[in-house]
Amino acid sequence: MNLGQDPSLAMESKNVVSLPGPDEPVDFTNHVLPILGERCQSCHNAPYDKNGRTIHPKAGLRLDTYEWVMKGNLDDTVVEAGSLENSYLYEVITLDEEDDMFMPPKGGALTAGQIDAIKRWIEEGAKPSAGGTGNTASDMGKGISFHNHIFPLIEERCLDCHSEPYVKNGRTIHPKAGLRLDTYEWIIKGNLDGTIIEKGNAEESTLHAVITLDADDPEIMPPKGEPLTEEEINMFKQWIIEGAKENPSDTFVPEKKEDISAKPTGNEKVLSLVDQLSKRLKPPSKPQMDAAQKSGALVTLLSARHSMVRAEFSSGPNLIKNDAIGALSGIKNNVSHLDLSRTSVTDGVLSEVKKFKNLTWLNLKNTSITDRGIEKLASMPYLTYLNLVSSKVSDQSIKSIETLTKLEELYLWNSDVSEQGIARLRKALPETKILH
Structure with missing residues (x-):
């Protein structure tokens, strides 16, 4: 395992906390991550070595990158885009300081400005970036678009094997594994094995699983060429988390997550x-x-x-x-x-x-x-x-x-x-x- 740095030694490299203005969109990297770095990452950082012992993040929860914040831990996610009520992160920072579950447990409560920044970030969709119009995961302030961001990648890297049937030398060539990825509808449908996308849940989506395998794994997708870049993988992941919508403006209502935990999940x-x-x-x-x-x-x-x-x-x-x-x-x-x-x-x-x-x-x-x-x-x-x-x-x-x-x-x-x-x-x- 690649170990991180002792948070007590890394604080000097943290970004300075800068709060967004009243009419300024909240940016995760510039506004939210510095707050987490200053107040949360001493307990919720990457595992690190201290005196020969591996120190793990408390409650198995890392808050040192956007991807880890959105992943949550074994209990559940801690942030639900657009929903303060279902965002455990917001709940614990707004409890009474006397409450046993209040966070952060040391150093006093977050300031009103810091709480407001996290609140607005969740309400604005808990996006990795506040703005931009490019085709990268860091430029998706208005949500990830299937047609502008996801399908171009699929078209470039997947359709050689997963397109509609065609005739070659008098023989009908069917898509591998019976899986077509040439339209949004086919992607959502999956194949005879089942769906390949669990809307809102990247970790249980087969599509996400096969693109995140080790490069030498025979099951990695795509099987030819270089593996997808980390940014491309994160873009797929965020698209799934947002509900795998065809259009960013479409409404997505997450299903109750069937997880085993002490926190209510609907199960x-x-x-x-x-x-x-x-x-x-x-x-x-x-x-x-x-x-x-x-x-x-x-x-x-x-x-x-x-x-x-x-x-x-x-x-x-x-x-x-x-x-x-x-x-x-x-x-x-x-x-x-x-x-x-x-x-x-x-x-x-x-x-x-x-x-x-x-x-x-x-x-x-x-x-x-x-x-x-x-x-x-x-x-x-x-x-x-x-x-x-x-x-x-x-x-x-x-x-x-x-x-x-x-x-x-x-x-x-x-x-x-x-x-x-x-x-x-x-x-x-x-x-x-x-x-x-």
Whole structure:
């Protein structure tokens, strides 16, 4: 993992806070980011090394770039463009200072001018830039236009493989994977596997997933030529976050996000499950939490009102191995969220994970987990989310997955599960959202 700089050593390089004028559009880089840099990034920056120990951002939340601010953390997004009511960032900076959830916890409240700048930025659409008319992500003050910004890229990089059928030497050439990208309607439709865009959610959009793979991954798109630039990727991401609209002026009403967290998301069934589990247990003690942190994971309570915790291993594949999970044994009954993605864990770790009886959310994305490991997860009573993207799992795991009767979200993209296997899973788990 590329570590960032200790925030206490980086403050000199932060931009000077400059507040927007009354009639001036709020610019994220010039107005909002300096406020976050001055008041928030001591706790919510990139992971960094301090005395040989990796310090992770609190609550798994980074606020050091536009992309990280918009991504949020495992709980949910913290900013919803155009909605103060649904923007957790605005909520916590406007609480009473005596409130346990008030932010920032040190140094007093933000000034009225700083709060107003963040408020106006969200109301104006939480855009990366306040103005501009170019075709780059930094020039999209009026929102990203499908026709002006997105389709030209698709036309240049994707239509060789994903256009309408055509005849060549007497043979009909069909679009690869049955996916057409030559019109807005076809892009939104997707293919027989399903949609490739989840409006408002880049992280669950297959289109975003395939353009952000490592350059040497055989599944990266486009498969020929250089990968998309970071700016081009961010443009696609922001377009999806804004609702994947054909025109910036179109209205987009986000669906309630089906996530497992302590903060209301509209998924009352899952929230009720986590709440019920929480009420059965005492919160972990400080010594227990301190011991758990030695695992190398970021370990945090779901909220101040919960006894359930999340453990997120984000220190990179070369640092996190099977034995890391042992440090969580003292709080294993309190762990509801466990993120082992992109680590070097193997099947053996799932023998320990099986002991986390109250686990509801498990991410094994980009690991070497195989069918042998998945067998150990069979019949876990509360598992509602399982991510096996880019794992070694195949059709042999279907029997085990079918026993996860509470499963609501299953991610199998870029795994070895076949189309026939997916059909079998959809029949066995008709209420489960399966992305393949």
